[in-house]
Amino acid sequence: MDQGTEKFYGDAKKHWESIPPTVDGMLGGFAKISPTDINGSREFIRPFITMGGGETETNRALDCGAGIGRITKRLLLPIFKEVDMVELSQNFLDQAPAFIGEEFSRVKNRFCSGLQDFCPAEGHYNVIWCQWVLGHLKDDDLINFFQRCQKGLSENGLIFVKENVTSDEREFDSEDSSYTRSLDNLRSLIEKAGLKILLDRKQKGFPKSLYNVYMFALW
Numbered sequence: 621m622d623q624g625t626e627k628f629y630g631d632a633k634k635h636w637e638s639i640p641p642t643v644d645g646m647l648g649g650f651a652k653i654s655p656t657d658i659n660g661s662r663e664f665i666r667p668f669i670t671m672g673g674g675e676t677e678t679n680r681a682l683d684c685g686a687g688i689g690r691i692t693k694r695l696l697l698p699i700f701k702e703v704d705m706v707e708l709s710q711n712f713l714d715q716a717p718a719f720i721g722e723e724f725s726r727v728k729n730r731f732c733s734g735l736q737d738f739c740p741a742e743g744h745y746n747v748i749w750c751q752w753v754l755g756h757l758k759d760d761d762l763i764n765f766f767q768r769c770q771k772g773l774s775e776n777g778l779i780f781v782k783e784n785v786t787s788d789e790r791e792f793d794s795e796d797s798s799y800t801r802s803l804d805n806l807r808s809l810i811e812k813a814g815l816k817i818l819l820d821r822k823q824k825g826f827p828k829s830l831y832n833v834y835m836f837a838l839w
């Protein structure tokens with residue numbers, strides 16, 4: 621790995637190690653937007669899954685960049701029988717049992733890994749959910765990660781992406797060492813990975829001061 625790449629990933633790790641294992645920590649001080657976020661995600665995923673009339677089964681989901689399990693607890697466990705988490709920071713994963721509570725028994729695996737190094741088990745997941753984490757991957761690593769995710773899907777499985785987007789150029793944040801990509805940039809990386817966008821939608825109801833947030837269903 622070249623020095624720039626090592627610094628890019630190393631700085632992000634250092635940043636997240638300094639963040640408290642709370643919902644506020646996960647959302648950069650915006651814990652109050654969590655219910656709106658989860659409701660928007662629930663509406664978005666619903667038509668794709670069997671209980672909403674879609675074709676995607678609800679046996680197993682993977683939460684990528686899962687943190688303490690905010691999405692696992694509030695979005696995925698209420699829908700899926702089992703959920704796995706993959707997350708860079710062991711500290712966040714350690715907090716997951718206390719944060720998730722009783723339903724934690726249905727979290728089958730907690731993988732401590734950067735997504736750039738992680739390979740989902742082949743044909744394993746009905747849904748792979750990636751939210752507010754893909755800006756932590758370099759373009760090539762993101763393309764490769766998407767391709768590994770595609771192989772990790774079971775029949776009728778889908779990848780969901782929910783990320784901040786800029787209205788123009790890609791922006792780098794040196795505080796947490798991440799990129800915020802434009803919508804075009806994100807779409808082009810998705811296509812380069814050989815994935816198809818089944819649906820995209822802007823999340824409504826977030827404060828105007830925040831970036832726009834888009835959801836994608838990919839296959």
Ligand SMILES: C[S@@+](CC[C@H](N)C(=O)[O-])C[C@H]1O[C@@H](n2cnc3c(N)ncnc32)[C@H](O)[C@@H]1O
Binds near residue numbers: 736753
């Ligand atoms: C903004 S938080 C979002 C957490 C969670 N997705 C949520 O929405 O509540 C970003 C998370 O991504 C994790 N992260 C950062 N870089 C990562 C990487 N390269 N691979 C996996 N996780 C990473 C951080 O440790 C942190 O838990």
